[in-house]
Amino acid sequence: MNSxxxxxxxGIAGGSGSGKTFFLN
Incomplete structure (x- = not known):
């Protein structure tokens, strides 16, 4: 849940591209 x-x-703070990249990473 925390993860x-x-x-x-x-993602919300980074925006869209940054958030997506972090999530994929």
Missing amino acids: KNKPLII
Whole structure:
């Protein structure tokens, strides 16, 4: 749960490209 919540917040803060890259990584 925490793992899924972390990338979600980062994606919103980073934007769209940065968030997608982080999630894929």
